[in-house]
Amino acid sequence: MPQDLSASSPAASRLRVGLVQMCVGRDVARNVADASRLVREAAAQGAQYVQTPEITTLMETDRARLFAAVQPEAGNTAIAAFSALAKDLGIWLHIGSMAVLAGDGRIANRALLFAPSGQIAARFDKIHMFDVSLPNGEIYRESKSYSPGSEAVLAALPWGNLGMTICYDLRFPYLYRALAKAGADILAIPASFTVPTGKAHWHVLMRARAIENGCFVIAAAQAGRHEVGRDTYGHSLVVSPWGEIVAEAGVEVGVTMADLNLAEIQEARQRVPSLQHDRDFTLIRAGGESALAESQT
Numbered sequence: 001m002p003q004d005l006s007a008s009s010p011a012a013s014r015l016r017v018g019l020v021q022m023c024v025g026r027d028v029a030r031n032v033a034d035a036s037r038l039v040r041e042a043a044a045q046g047a048q049y050v051q052t053p054e055i056t057t058l059m060e061t062d063r064a065r066l067f068a069a070v071q072p073e074a075g076n077t078a079i080a081a082f083s084a085l086a087k088d089l090g091i092w093l094h095i096g097s098m099a100v101l102a103g104d105g106r107i108a109n110r111a112l113l114f115a116p117s118g119q120i121a122a123r124f125d126k127i128h129m130f131d132v133s134l135p136n137g138e139i140y141r142e143s144k145s146y147s148p149g150s151e152a153v154l155a156a157l158p159w160g161n162l163g164m165t166i167c168y169d170l171r172f173p174y175l176y177r178a179l180a181k182a183g184a185d186i187l188a189i190p191a192s193f194t195v196p197t198g199k200a201h202w203h204v205l206m207r208a209r210a211i212e213n214g215c216f217v218i219a220a221a222q223a224g225r226h227e228v229g230r231d232t233y234g235h236s237l238v239v240s241p242w243g244e245i246v247a248e249a250g251v252e253v254g255v256t257m258a259d260l261n262l263a264e265i266q267e268a269r270q271r272v273p274s275l276q277h278d279r280d281f282t283l284i285r286a287g288g289e290s291a292l293a294e295s296q297t
Helices: 028-044 063-069 077-089 167-171 173-181 195-213 263-271
Strands: 014-021 049-051 092-101 107-114 120-125 131-133 139-141 153-157 160-164 186-188 216-219 223-225 231-233 237-239 245-248 254-261 281-285 292-296
Touching (some): 014 237, 028 077, 077 092, 107 160, 167 195, 173 186, 186 195, 195 216
Antiparallel strands (some): 092 107, 107 120, 131 139, 153 160
16 A cells, blocks of 8 residues: 555645646647646646546547557557656646557556656556436447456555546445545546536535545546537536535636645544444345345445
8 A cells, every 4th residue: 555645744735736627639649739738837837736637638439530549558659748748847747547558459548647757656547437328319338449447546646645536437436435445635536527417416426525535536627519529517626625625617628726735634534534434234125025135345
């Protein structure tokens, strides 16, 4: 488990973050250039950690065009550009996710955390696939092209431990509970939420994950009408461990800044110490002739 550094010194308890909100299109080179410009803008405003949204480098709904544009991690020009950018700016750069060709013939929706040295400090592949047909006619079948991840990832930053997740993972609270129990101080949830689900659930789910686990939540988002015709919700968020919205973007492309006091994590957990109160239990299904008892942990 990574060492918990959140309370190592007064300086380490203060973190300035930048959230990059984008409207990604079909041109990888242009998307990388747009992301890099906004990352530089955040760094110029003092950001020590910058997060970009899910699918930073490409939004493509046509499967053939998607596979034609995606590269493996080795020799990936976008990864090389982001590595050089992190090193040049001396920041922790969290690419919320990008499509990377995987070994099974599908694509990994992969988050990459670059250290100020430019080295990749952590990788996370999105675990939960968004397969759904919406009432407005939009159809999403992530599992058709994307290979789900199987490992939760906790990365050590100088200010504390970062739990890495992506978008639809948000709806599976046991993942965040596991990260918090393992020592997460900050939960990263870069996303590309649709407008209908964003309006209904974005704020309440982000606040719930923060409150349940006594963690900061940082969520950079996609926003606006994309080249492929998809509309995303925007509203990049930073939420405190007490569930308060610290910073929020609108629906425009740009950068949102926030200053975090990591001491608030311990304060929230002292006020509501629920992470210490998890208990094993047995689920009993009562009634009928075939009542079922399942052991839950």
